[in-house]
Amino acid sequence: MSEAIAPSRPVPSAPPAAPKGRYRAEPVWVPWVFLAPFLLTFGVFLVWPLIQSVMLAFQQTFGPKTSAWVGLENFTFMFGDPLFWKAVRNTAVFAAGSVCVQLPLSLGLALLLNRPRLKGRAFFRMIFFAPSLVGLVFVGLLFGLMFAPRTGLVNTTLHGLFPAFDPEFPWLQLYIMPALILAALWLYVGFNMIYFLAALQNVPEELMEAAALDGAGPWHRFRHIVLPEILPIATFVVLMSLLGSLQLFELPFVLLNGSAGPDNRGLTIVMYLYQTGFVSGDLGYASAIGWVLALFMGAFAIGQKWFSKRHEES
């Protein structure tokens, strides 16, 4: 196979039917060689840690070096652990805020941009998409300063508009979750818009025009033509947004400078996992938290499958 002929320029002297010895239809070893890097890293850095995390979930560790078996204690402790439930509550608030505030706005922007005969579509799309190129850590730094009391842009603007608004309003002390939802809104609204925009491109324009001629109002057209067409991608975006929200970590971690905020108001599930695993050094309890989180995420993924299947049948 070393003296191969460049396939782009056919050689006239090539025999019409290659001799049996040289013709290899699909050599058996080839796909496995091509897959080897994937299978290797998959096995070492995914399957093995996954097995480890099952075992770690039943241990208590003190750093990566020493550990002791504790049976189900991590899980029973978790169910009575007020910090864990606080983290679950905070994460749920963020997830609900993301899905209920951010996604409708993403869809709204996509619907606006999808208007036929709109000029400057690419320009607006670029502006809305730009924040999603900024890394979470930089968004955290930026919004951390913008939410600062007295000098931050959010408070000075609100105070300027409504003089009754207290310029010392303590976003990062008392209202961490709203601040996080706002920062995530800025970051992701354009990203999700891209998906809705791609979905809207599948909606047949003739159908919309015909419906408009028949007297169907904008809401009716959206409900009966647009929504059914974009539903598969919409449920995909909702699922992705939920799964991402459940794993919220870097944004509050940076925004709150590595802490969980006063009274743990900014503690999320993964942040609690990080604190127990890497600050307190109990990788066992951290793994147990990771598995409960994976269970939540699996439930949402199955829920989405079930929903879209049921919808397809109806």
Next chain:
Amino acid sequence: MSLTPTQRQRLLLAPVYAALVVAAGFTLVPFAWLICAAFKTNADVFSSNFLPLGDGFLGVAWERLTVANFVRLFAELGIGRAMANSIFIAATSALLATFFCALAGYALAKFRFPGREWVISVVLAALVIPGSLLMAPGYKLLFDLGLLDTYAGLLVPGLTPAFGVFLFRQSMMNAVPATLLESARIDGAGEFRIFFTIVLPLVRPMIGAYLMITFLGAWNNFIGPQIVLQDPARFPLSVAINQLRGLYGTDYGLIMSGTLVSIAPVLALFLLLQKEFIAGLTSGAVKG
């Protein structure tokens, strides 16, 4: 007064433009604030929202703007080193991931072999495993392998993301005709040669998009280097700038200039190439 249909159309679009302009304004304000803060002294950051007010052109005290923050970043705080680290990490991981994902995606898209269906379900399963589940045991594994505080510990686990294998399989199923591969084999071309000279050129748009996706992901990755790396000389921008905040917490101008030098290069590059980038991001969702 009666309107022609085109005038009517334009009038109907006016509120759409208005809404878009307002939304664009909200989107751009944080960028504007960031850029202004980066060029101000700390006193001016606290006393003015955007540009410092004075009696210069347009009522702005232009002479008070300064590049001192940037000088300090590079001359005093060694951010140039972190930037070089970021470029190295992002470029290496983008090149490696793109190459190995294309290789695996090609195997799954264009070869029939026993075990293929099994590998495909493995890829799909790997897509839904939450990264945070692997954080604790992954750290232990890197410790056991002696890869903590090395670039290998950062790069090797992300060598072939399942997402990339999935994307390349999707695009190669349609973009690479089987007859072309057959005739190349009849001509006696080797399998690697076929991959490099026939398959890769056919999926060039996907390669570009995936290079960008992985480059950006590695550039913006914070928690990975935060956990794996310990020596500050190895830190990429994401970790180094966050550390600056720990050290110079109230020096807003300095922190914002650090943030600006971290996001401006990728922002400029990716907005230029946004069409390809967006096509890559959505192709998995729309086709799959």
